Amino acid sequence: MEHPLHLFYYCPKCGKNTFEEINEKAKQCTHCGFVYYFNPSAAVACFIRNRYDELLLVRRAKEPAKGTLDLPGGFVDRFETAEEAVYREVKEETGLVVTSCRYLFSIPNIYPYAGFEVHTVDLFFECLVTDFTSAIPADDAAEIVVTPFDRLSSTEFGLDSIRQGVSKYLVLP
Incomplete structure (x- = not known):
């Protein structure tokens, strides 16, 4: 199963292309540290x-x-x-x-x-x-x-x- 945020490449906070999966429901920006949790x-x-x-x-x-x-x-x-x-x-x-x-x-x-x-x-x-x-x-x-x-x-x-x-x-x- 694909990550629910697989279409999101850019950090919504800083805009860098450093938005990476950290677990099955979240991505984190390796540049600014912002974590986005995917909730329904x-x-x-x-x-x-x-x-x-x-x-x-x-x-x-x-x-x-x-x-x-x-x-x-x-x-x-x-x-x-x-x-x-x-x-x-x-x-x-x-x-x-x-x-x-x-x-x-x-x-x-x-x-x-x-x-x-x-x-x-x-x-x-x-x-x-x-x-x-x-x-x-x-x-x-x-x-x-x-x-x-x-x-x-x-x-x-x-x-x-x-x-x-x-x-x-x-x-x-």
């Missing part, structure tokens, strides 16, 4: 439910896994809580306003982006909305898909961590 980024994935026990899903508009089912969500921004990211991402991708959300579980993930593997910790939430009538696909979503909870299947999702999350969600007490 936080991302949210949202199971959006209405009062009819239906789930709102989206079809991915972009790679990776373009055209497959997904849960609305995305990266947590700087200075943002995971819950704030839930409300923002759901609004950006569906136009819906979340009335409440609760944290469920997390799954480590590797998200391919522009030839780079972004290591993430995907935080799964269950969100409630009043109804889905005003939902519109936007941002990373190409289509809104509504499905009854009892017809949810992990095999229809294109991203591995989302498939794992759906499987885990289906057996929650």
